[in-house]
Amino acid sequence: MAETIISQANRAKQWDAEFFKEYVRANRFKRYMGTSTNDIIQVKNNLTKKKGDAITIPLVGALDADSGYNDGSTNLVGNEKALPNDGHRIQIGVVRDATVVNVEEEQASPFDVRNAGRDALKTLAMRYLRNDIIAALGSVNGIPWADATAAQRNTWNAANSDRVLYGADIGNFNATVSTALGNITAEQTLNKAMVSKLKRIAQNAVTVNGDGIRPYVYGEDEETFVLFVGTGPYRDLKLDLAQEHADARERGRNNPLFTGTTSLYWDGVVIREIPEILGLGGVGGEGAQVSPIYLCGAQALGVAWAMTTKTTTRKEDDYGFRHGVGFMELRGIEKIQWRQGESDAKDWGVVSGFVAAASDE
Known part of the structure; x- marks a missing residue:
């Protein structure tokens, strides 16, 4: 056999x-x-x-809704809307x-x-x-952040001014990236107010006849964004949310305050710790350490x-x-x-943020 x-x-x-x-x-x-197309990272x-x-x-x-619909008083032929x-x-x-x-x-x-x-x-x-x-998250029009020139960063910054946040204040924005980063002071670490601001920026971002950056949709109609952050910003946000977790959540293994979980949640935003997202060094005001953070919606x-x-x-x-x-x-x-490859190319589903990272003391 x-x-x-x-x-x-x-x-x-x-x-x-x-x-x-x-x-x-x-x-x-x-x-x-x-x-x-609903996934944050589409494969x-x-x-x-x-x-x-x-x-x-x-x-x-999205098709333009601001111009109104046809109520039957005029011909629809010849008045169709172009699909962007x-x-x-x-x-x-x-x-x-x-x-x-x-x-x-x-x-x-x-x-x-x-x-x-x-x-x-x-x-x-x-x-x-x-x-x-x-x-890819930190890239500047397809160029890694570290490899991009100052001019290339400034071009990306200008085109994406409606979806970038420097520190805690929209007023920190400057057409020159190095100046905008220098406006971030050491106390402008990631907190719950900043998470909410990033979400509002995503919702109000200029899109093609749309309603802002499209969030990830789950369940029947629940919407969320995901914020990817490094270890420093995650630690700072966890400290800022400590009272909320203590007051509103049970004490135990499901409370991020007492565990080493890698996710937080605030104002409809999931905050995910990615330790490998590194800081940019002391480029902030008076040498403050600055870290990038990325709020992502669908097809980011x-x-x-x-x-x-x-x-x-x-x-x-x-x-x-x-x-x-x-x-x-x-x-x-x-x-x-x-508009990939153009000087006014916009990031489709990402809001980029830059925050100070507190010391480890």
């Missing part, structure tokens, strides 16, 4: 699919990712079944890395080598995805995959002594913009 033996290729393929699912799940942004997998190096996410603005539309193109690129195990540490089998590096590669891929999402970011994560093995093995295992994927992550 001959028993069926599953080939190594089939085992590797099964492992690849599980690897992709696990590393995305481990990312703190995962709960905000989905394929719907597009179209290119996994097609050829191409980019994918365009269609953007459709645009598209954001996400460029796809290669993401890959690898590790090597020698024969003294692992059996000389491709499948065993893949399993040996599995946890390390899963964590590394997760970190790359997380870091790219953070970089776009993630496009042309090839989901697959494992790879090293061909050069030094006569069977060394065995390398790696991963590779084709994807792109960008902040969605209306």
